Amino acid sequence: MSSSIVTVREATAARPRSLAAVLLERRDAVYLPAAVADPAGERGAALIEADLADRGYLVAPALRAAFAALDARALGSVGRALLHDIDRALGADRPHEPLLRDFPDSTPHDTYGHYVERVLSVLFQRPEQPCVLCGTVDSVVPVAPCAHLVCGACFDGADFSACPVCERRIDPADPFLRPRRPRRTLSGRGGPPQRLRLLTYGGDFADSQADAARELDVLLARTGALSPQDADDLDALLDARSRDDLGRLPTTVPGRESKARLVTWLLAEPAALPDTLPVVAGLVNTATDVLRVLVLRSGGDAGLVEIPRFAPVARPLRRALLSVLDALDPGQAAQDMRRHRRAWIHAAELLHPFEHTDRFPRAALAFAVLRGTRLGDDRLSAALRAAAATVDGIDADGPAVTARGWGGQVEAALADGELATALTLLERRPGELVRRLDHLMRLAAAGDDKDGPAAVVAAVERTVARVAPAVVLSALGAIRTRTRDHTVRVFFPKGASAKAHVTDDHRDALPHALVRPVVDVLTGEILRRAGRAAPVATAVVDATLDGVIAPFAERTASRALVTLPRGSELAVPDGRTLRLFLHWMESADSGRTDLDLSAAMFDADWRHIGVCDYTRLRFATAAAVHSGDLQDAPPPLGASEFVDLDLDRLDAAGVRYVVAVVYSYNNVPFGDLAEAFAGLMLRDGPGNAGPVFEPRSVEQRFDLTGSNRACVPLVLDMQARTMRWLDVVKGVTGTQHAVWRHADALATLAHRLTELFASGARVGLGELAVWQSAARASTVVVRHTDGSRSAYRRRDDEDVAAFAARIGSPDTDGTNTDTGTYEPGARPELAYLLRGDIEAADGGEVLALHPLRLDASRVRLLAAADMVTALAP
Known part of the structure; x- marks a missing residue:
């Protein structure tokens, strides 16, 4: 099969959302002003409740009472804003008028015949003559602005919303367009929407700030790149926050792109730099973090896929960024810079690192390695030699500043088949080791060293505890299917417009004896991390989540x-x-x-x-x-x-x-x-x-x-x-x-x-739910697709791995096909659901793709990405 390339949607900036809209989407919460002496009462509350029901939203009793306590003017203002935010999310804030307004009944059965009629109208229709299609007299009129001659007898002006000939919009006042006929009403509206949601009362506007701070903490705790929607929300939450209270910000942010957005926000106010710079210094730990900041403030993307021309950097910010770079290891910083060499050379033109060699010698040294700066007898060369003397891995004794490259050593070892050398180098960067696991396992399987497979497993055991959860999950999904022959491979390379690359798979299948120990190590690490969370008595898992994939390429x-x-x-x-x-x-x-x-x-x-x-x-x-x-x-x-x-x-x-x-x-x-x-x-x-x-x-x-x-x-x-x-x-x-x-x-x-x-090459959300439930709960209830339930209780002689493997099997501790009579643990503290149709314990954690009637003020609603974040090292 020849290769084929498809492109995954590029993330671009969306229209800004208000803080109220962000919290509505993330918490299903509505925040209202204080009650007044002349409330609108039940009638006003009923009107807005009816409008929300027409959009598939329910109103919690506390929110309904809060609506009734507002005066008419405040309720009208709040209601309009709330409905606008919901309509915007649904796409109902725009008019939807198709070409054929009586669709689907008026859609032509013969598309080709309809096309021929349009062509004949263009070629032969004449004003003040009978219609060439039907022969009707005085029925042909031009429409504006396209001036096509349209027969009102052949084309129904009450059905068409545009010119029937060119199918482009025309003047709404054109006589051809007659009032559209009313559409038939539905005799019944069926059941509730699948995506039904319950809106809750979040409190007053002061409460919204506290909830916004909690949502900000959730986003900053994410270990991987945020989705465009979450990234937009992060920016909105940061914009609504004051820089006066920096103590509540986390000291570490695992997501590189999220960190860049936070650091950019911290550095955006020059007057606050004395307070924000220490926080920034504690957050930044790679040179790429600084490059992301330069790109973000220039209107670019934190993923560094497409790097724009940098915006000018004011002197105070220039010194601040150089001070952050100076605190890093110059050798490591230089290696990071080489990944985006052209961008860093442009950045050097803005930061002027060699002008501040006396204040920031280590930063200057990193730039010298990047540029291969020639050394002489000048003051700059002396400063660079002095700085290099205090750093391992950088040589300034020759004619130019040089550094030994880790990446080149790894590639050379892999190309030469030197498995032991490659493992030793890769163990310095555990994430890279797990990303290259398939390559290492192929070397071990094909090599003459009988200890090679065991060495790979041992290296994974030693390093996996420090690897990001998304990398572990991705490797687990890919490796566990490698015992089977595959005809094609699918890649999702990183990019603003990332590509799904479909190509032939020429790799030989890996032996089961090598794959099984690696899969056990990776699965065991996931179970270990899941077990760090607070234990619960009962967890509920929907079997329907088996078809849902754990988030990747977000x-x-x-x-x-x-x-x-x-x-x-x-x-x-x-x-x-x-x-x-x-x-x-x-x-x-x-x-x-x-x-x-x-x-x-x-x-x-x-x-x-x-x-x-x-x-x-x-x-x-x-x-x-x-x-x-x-x-x-x-x-x-x-x-x-x-x-x-x-x-x-x-x-x-x-x-x-x-x-x-x-x-x-x-x-x-x-x-x-x-x-x-x-x-x-x-x-x-x-x-x-x-x-x-x-x-x-x-x-x-x-x-x-x-x-x-x-x-x-x-x-x-x-x-x-x-x-x-x-x-x-x-x-x-x-x-x-x-x-x-x-x-x-x-x-x-x-x-x-x-x-x-x-195929199982991507870990499912259902699997992840079972693993987390097994690690935390003593009883796990599985709700099957046919409505029956099975209970699994952890036995005295059963470790977490064995318990997780038994969940979903016929070896249960109780089953019932009557959905109304059996629910061990009437209010579970942990639930992973497709739809939020159960009552969870107060303060419990619930993932529900469709929250339905779940009250976000009573339980903690999880997103799929939160399940991955919970496995952070």
Whole structure:
């Protein structure tokens, strides 16, 4: 198989969110002003409660009482702000008017015939003559501003929202556009949304500051790179914080990019530098930390994928940064600088390290190593020689300053097959050792040294306790599947627009005797770290979490309504219609932009069998129906497109997989638009019953951002009735993009990613939940997908590893298929759930992808990333 490249969505800046919006999203909490003497009462509270219910949100009793205690003016102001924040998260803050307003009923059955009618209108339609299509007299009129001649008898002005010929927006006052017909109302609204959430009363505005500080602590404790949404929240929480109280800030921040954001905020106020600089000095421990700060304050990304031209550095900040660099080991700092050599040479032009050699000699020495500074008899050379004399690993006795490179030594050892030498070097950097574990195991398996495999296992045992949890989890998933032969490999390289690289796998499978001990060491380390948390009596684990992947590559995740780790698979409720939606609005920079929402259909062998897009508005009559192709999106209305998917009819038509795709037809990057987002609704009503966009039915909404032109958010499995969240973008070139042009590439992409995530090569959230429950709880209750429960109690002779391995097996300590009568530990202190449909103990910890009625004021709601953070070394 030839290689194929797909691109994961680039993270770009989003519209700033208020502190209230951040806490609403993160804590489901609403903060209100003090009660007044003339309250609005129950009527006012009922009105806002009804508005929230229409959006899929419940109101806790305490919050309802707080609403009723406000006067009408304050309640109106608070209510408008709250509904605006919620609508923005759902995508309901924008108008959604598709080309065909009676969609799906009015969608043409013959797309080609509809196209021919439009072409004939352009070529032969004439003013003041009968219509060339139907012969009707006095029915042909021009529409503004495109001036196409449109027949009102052939094209229904109450159905079309744009010109039927060119499918671009026209003047809303144009006579052709008649008032749209009311859509049929739903006889019933079905069950509650899957993503139902309970809003709680957070207190007054002073309480919001305390909660903001707690959320800031949570984000700063994360061990890996934050998702774009979490990074935005971190910036908002920092902006709302005062620099007067620095004592509450953590002394260490494990996430490098999070640390850079904190340090940049600390250094942003020159007047506060005397107070903030000691805090910064305690946080920064690598030269790359300083480079991230320079990039962030220049408008760049903390991941250092694309480094912009640096902004000028004022003298006080210049001295502050040099003082931080001077406190580092020059040899190590020089090695860090070599990773981004060009950027550091540019930074040297701003920091002027050689002008301050007397004050910051170690910083100057690191820059001298980077630049290979020639030595002579001048004052600078003397200062560099004196500084090098106090540092190991740097040589200033020759004609230039040099340093021995650790990375080069490692690469040479691996290339020469010198396993012992490579292990000795890599043990200095445990994270790098675990990242290269597969290479080391292949050397051990292929070498003549019979002690090689044992040496690899021993090196892992000695170093794994110091490795970041995301690295341990990634290595565990990759290594445990290496006893099987694989045809392809999938990589997710780091990047602002990270790539999922699919290529042939030419590696031989590793022997089970080598893989098993390494897997045991890595799993044992996870269990050991999980056991450091406070013990609990009872934990509950949903078996449905087995399809959810533990977070990875979060820095490229989409900003979304529901945070779902990439690769996760969830069940789709039976008897529901899925409605995909897309909305975009052009900006001055983008010009005319045509985005297209599409669905590609494949059989069980990933053979392409059809599409539903602008080239074919219907697939299998009504199995998939498109709302029509809007070809521009001028403000303020923008443009919206929809695709209805009837899973039963698709299955009957021989479709196994449906891949959802958004293309930029004329190749305008998503990031150039004023806004662009897409999502998914679950519909109960048939045809055009109910509004075309109903906020209550929105299950997922995500932004389209960055320099990308094609997005592949999800794949649906008709047979299994599941949705797998891919959250990737596909590299495309040229213009006139359409699904059929990319069918083979889409099949390769979706097939290989589905295969990867189903193979066990990525640790699942369900596994992580079982491990953490086994390490902390004496009783673990597993809730199976059929509604039954199984209880597992840790036995006297059972260690944590054995207990974890038994959870989920038939060897239980009690089962019950009656979901209403058996729940060991009525209020568990620890729960890992798909939906928050149980009552947890006060102060308990609960992960729920859909919190439902969980009260964030009573329990600590966990995010998937918090489960990884809990395993920090």
